[in-house]
Amino acid sequence: MTRGQRVTVWIVGILAGLVLLYFLFEWAGALLDSGGAIP
Amino acid sequence: MQRVLRVTGWSFLGLASLVALFLVYQLFITDLLNARSQAIATEELEFTLVARRAAIEVAPTSTTTTQPVENPEPLPDPLPELFLEPEAPMGTPFGRIVIGKIGLDAVLFEGVDRETLQLGPGHMPGTPLPGQPGNAVISGHRTTYGRPFFDLDQMVIGDSISVETALGTSIYTIRQILVVRPTDVWVTDPIDGAWLTLTTCNPKFSAAERLIIQAELSDGPNLDYVSSLTASVLRAAA
Numbered sequence: 001m002t003r004g005q006r007v008t009v010w011i012v013g014i015l016a017g018l019v020l021l022y023f024l025f026e027w028a029g030a031l032l033d034s035g036g037a038i039p
Numbered sequence: 040m041q042r043v044l045r046v047t048g049w050s051f052l053g054l055a056s057l058v059a060l061f062l063v064y065q066l067f068i069t070d071l072l073n074a075r076s077q078a079i080a081t082e083e084l085e086f087t088l089v090a091r092r093a094a095i096e097v098a099p100t101s102t103t104t105t106q107p108v109e110n111p112e113p114l115p116d117p118l119p120e121l122f123l124e125p126e127a128p129m130g131t132p133f134g135r136i137v138i139g140k141i142g143l144d145a146v147l148f149e150g151v152d153r154e155t156l157q158l159g160p161g162h163m164p165g166t167p168l169p170g171q172p173g174n175a176v177i178s179g180h181r182t183t184y185g186r187p188f189f190d191l192d193q194m195v196i197g198d199s200i201s202v203e204t205a206l207g208t209s210i211y212t213i214r215q216i217l218v219v220r221p222t223d224v225w226v227t228d229p230i231d232g233a234w235l236t237l238t239t240c241n242p243k244f245s246a247a248e249r250l251i252i253q254a255e256l257s258d259g260p261n262l263d264y265v266s267s268l269t270a271s272v273l274r275a276a277a
Contacts, residue, residue, distance in 0.1 A: 021060075029065045029183060034246040035156035036188060036239035037163070037178040038224050 065183050069157070073185030076158040080132040080146040087132055091205035096123045119263035124168060124205045130155050133162070134169060134204035136177065141190035147202070151178045160187050160237075166227060169202040170209035170259050172268065174230045181240040181250075188239035191250055200235060200254050209259030211235045217251040226251050233265040 001009075098121040127133035127149035134147040147169075151161040160179035167173035179188040200211045211234075218241055219226060226236055226249075233256035241250035256265055 025061050025064050028061060029069070030153075031246060032065060032244050033180050033182045033184075033186075033240045034221075035151065035153060035161075035178060035180055035184075036249060037151035037156065037161070038176070038227055038238050038249060039221065 069183045070185055073157065073159065073180075077146055077185065080148070080158065084132045084135065084146055087127075088134075088205050091124055091127070091133065094125050095205060096125075097121065098123055118267050121172070121264045122206050122260050123171060126164065126168065127162075129164070130158070132159075134202060136160055136169075136187075137201040137203070138194070138198075139201075140198055141193055143187055143190075145179075145185070145187045147177065147204075151176075156180060157184045159185065163227060166236075167233075168204060168206075169211075169235055170204050170206045170233070170256075170261055172233045172261065172265050174227065174234045174236055176227045176236045176238065178238045182244050188237065188250075189243070191237065191239055191252060192241075192243075194252055199257070200237070200252075202235065207260045209233075209235075209261070210257050211254035212257040213252055213254045215251075215253040217253070219249050219251055221246065221249050223249070226253075232256065232269050233259075233261060 129150045129152075130148060132146045132148055135145065136147055137144045145159050148155050148158050148161045149164065150156075151163050155161045156178060157180075160177050162168065163176035163178065166176040169175040169177070180186055181188050181191070194213055194216065196213050196216065198213045200213065202209050202211070217226070226238065230253075235254045235256070237252040237254075239250050240246045241248040256262055
């Protein structure tokens with residue numbers, strides 16, 4: 001694996017992790033405060 | 040053994056960092072996101088209100104009733120004018136809610152979906168807009184996204200809520216405070232007169248229940264119309 005490929009893998013991995021983290025936080029956040037709407 | 044301890048320690052540290060990051064995101068970053076949305080919406084609202092004021096209709100008052108009433112007493116003819124504004128497109132700002140007692144001054148949006156409530160308190164589609172006859176329902180976050188309804192539990196019966204829309208400013212007086220389950224949809228049912236129902240999560244930092252505040256119109260452009268109808272319904276029931 002070239003240096004460029006390794007950097008790409010890291011960047012993609014970090015971005016994917018951030019996206020995953022965002023959805024995880026939003027899901028968990030709805031348990032704290034769902035917005036108060038009545039379904 | 041030492042390796043196991045080291046891995047366990049790092050795992051707990053990682054987990055703790057994740058929880059800390061989560062709390063920072065929920066309690067601070069969502070506030071920043073909401074502040075930005077509210078600032079943009081405040082500017083947009085000025086133009087929206089001008090356009091919406093032009094679309095206000097005066098309902099034909101001698102034939103309009105908002106609630107079906109059995110054996111109604113004759114209504115005064117003509118009734119006072121009823122001002123109606125069209126429902127706003129989903130996710131757009133259409134008014135402002137002000138509760139001086141708890142320092143709330145927020146732009147209202149149309150809709151109660153997840154994305155809209157992140158922008159600010161939202162009006163539940165299918166219920167009348169604030170200022171109009173019926174039960175206008177507004178939901179808002181309690182502890183995240185600007186926490187507009189954080190101190191709603193400090194309100195007591197008799198306190199005032201002000202809502203500004205294209206119709207003008209409507210003042211409501213709190214008549215009822217409830218804690219219900221999230222599935223108690225009856226709190227959104229139509230009510231005789233003109234009411235405002237605020238809903239938010241309860242207790243703080245939990246979505247297990249809903250804190251409900253129901254307030255009755257006590258001043259505003261449609262007060263004369265609503266008072267005439269209410270008086271007629273009361274006479275019919277007597």
